[in-house]
Amino acid sequence: MIASNTDSCIKRDRAAIFHDCNRAFSCCIGRRKNNIPGSCRIHVHTVIAAEFQTVVDFYPMIILFIVNSFRIQHKHEGIISKHLNPYLENIKLKDLKPLHLQKIINMLSESGFATGTMKQIKMTASQILETAIDNNLLLRNVFKKIAIPNKPQKERRALTEKEVKMITENWNGHRMSLGAMIMLYCGLRRGELIALEWKDIDLENRIITVSKSAQINPNQPKIKLPKTEAGIRKVPIPEVLMVALRHNQKQDGLVCTMTDGVKMMTGSGWTRAWDSYLYYLNMQYGGKPVTGGKGVTWVIDNKITPHMLRHSYATLLFDAGVDVKSAQKYLGHSCLEVTLEIYTHLSKFKEEQSVKALDSHLRDQGMEKASKARAV
Numbered sequence: 001m002i003a004s005n006t007d008s009c010i011k012r013d014r015a016a017i018f019h020d021c022n023r024a025f026s027c028c029i030g031r032r033k034n035n036i037p038g039s040c041r042i043h044v045h046t047v048i049a050a051e052f053q054t055v056v057d058f059y060p061m062i063i064l065f066i067v068n069s070f071r072i073q074h075k076h077e078g079i080i081s082k083h084l085n086p087y088l089e090n091i092k093l094k095d096l097k098p099l100h101l102q103k104i105i106n107m108l109s110e111s112g113f114a115t116g117t118m119k120q121i122k123m124t125a126s127q128i129l130e131t132a133i134d135n136n137l138l139l140r141n142v143f144k145k146i147a148i149p150n151k152p153q154k155e156r157r158a159l160t161e162k163e164v165k166m167i168t169e170n171w172n173g174h175r176m177s178l179g180a181m182i183m184l185y186c187g188l189r190r191g192e193l194i195a196l197e198w199k200d201i202d203l204e205n206r207i208i209t210v211s212k213s214a215q216i217n218p219n220q221p222k223i224k225l226p227k228t229e230a231g232i233r234k235v236p237i238p239e240v241l242m243v244a245l246r247h248n249q250k251q252d253g254l255v256c257t258m259t260d261g262v263k264m265m266t267g268s269g270w271t272r273a274w275d276s277y278l279y280y281l282n283m284q285y286g287g288k289p290v291t292g293g294k295g296v297t298w299v300i301d302n303k304i305t306p307h308m309l310r311h312s313y314a315t316l317l318f319d320a321g322v323d324v325k326s327a328q329k330y331l332g333h334s335c336l337e338v339t340l341e342i343y344t345h346l347s348k349f350k351e352e353q354s355v356k357a358l359d360s361h362l363r364d365q366g367m368e369k370a371s372k373a374r375a376v
Contacts, residue, residue: 054092079124083108088125093132101125101143109149118148158312159184163304166281171244173284176277178248179256182208183306185241187313187331190306191216192231194265195223196255203245206237210332216267228334235330278302314339318346 087104088096105118122143129141159167164184171181179193186208188196194214201208210233215222226232237245253262258269265273279287279296286299310331317327328339 054090075120076124079121083121084125093129093138096129096142098142098146101146105146105148109151115148115151122146122148156311157308158315159304159308163301164312166285166300167309168240170281170284172247174277174280175259176256176273178244180277180309181241181244182255183309184312185238185316186235187310187317188235189213189310189332190270192226192332193256193306194221194254194270198250198252198255201237201245201249201255203237203242203249206242208235208237209233210235214264216270219266219268221264221266226332230328230334231332233329233332274306278304311342314342315346318343 083104088100091100101122105122108118108121126141126143126146129138129143132138133141167177167180167184171177182188182196183190183193188208188210191213192210194216195212196208196210200211210226210231212223213226213231215224254264256265256273257263258265278300282296282298282300282302287296289296314327314331317330322330324336324339324343327343328336331339333339
């Protein structure tokens with residue numbers, strides 16, 4: 001049961017009173033009235049919260065009220081079961097304190113979790129309490145001002161020249177080879193590639209039309225429109241990709257499919273296919289099964305992700321001198337600042353590499369030793 005008092009003239013003040021019986025609740029209200037000036041009005045909101053006494057009891061409500069897609073539902077359920085349940089499941093809503101979530105966040109930070117992950121966990125926990133407030137089960141969101149520790153953001157890298165060559169040379173050795181080539185040389189996102197159909201590829205005019213994306217669910221992929229208008233775009237096909245497209249060309253259907261060659265890829269299907277593709281590349285370049293049949297020796301980076309290929313496409317545009325406005329269009333960025341940030345980062349990186357190359361050249365010429373000898 002919740003009671004609140006309101007000053008009709010100046011300010012609104014609230015207090016929460018929880019009791020299991022009406023008699024005890026009335027006594028508390030009476031005591032509070034004695035301390036309130038006569039000009040103030042008291043509004044009493046009574047809520048029977050037996051069904052949602054603990055935090056874990058209220059979890060299903062968060063899915064009911066704030067989730068609008070299977071992917072988001074899956075994400076919230078994962079956060080709740082993995083990060084919130086173990087620490088909050090037996091705590092009553094009325095007993096929650098900021099320190100409960102702050103302790104969880106601090107532990108995750110010490111364990112090396114990314115800032116983005118911790119923000120997602122805070123958002124889910126906070127939305128649970130906001131939903132409780134909307135249903136008159138709480139008066140205040142105690143998780144709203146939880147601090148997220150600042151951590152240096154991990155730099156997303158592009159592929160090395162060796163890795164680009166590796167993917168390009170193996171354009172037809174695996175069922176994911178063509179998809180990898182499209183992401184690398186046209187910059188498509190994973191969801192855009194999964195939804196790509198052969199009718200979207202105009203080989204005569206060397207254009208790929210990106211007009212849709214796949215919502216990546218574990219077993220229920222769905223087609224959706226891009227988040228912004230910029231996501232709908234026409235991307236030029238470079239000559240290096242034309243050979244692979246012509247070799248694999250079909251009249252219709254999806255470009256990348258499940259193993260049956262027809263069905264759209266699911267989230268789990270993509271993971272299996274991508275892992276298999278990296279395994280294939282590794283074996284092509286000298287990887288060998290470990291004695292006993294348990295795993296393989298990796299001679300390539302087994303952490304290569306689809307986004308690295310897209311980032312490499314941005315690097316290729318920069319190296320080719322493509323202007324930032326055109327790059328924004330090809331990459332499907334809704335905001336020019338995002339493309340500018342990538343170009344600025346690449347420019348600084350190239351400058352650093354140039355300085356290192358100059359130093360290396362001078363060392364090879366013996367200039368460094370000569371200058372040191374002169375100084376002595």
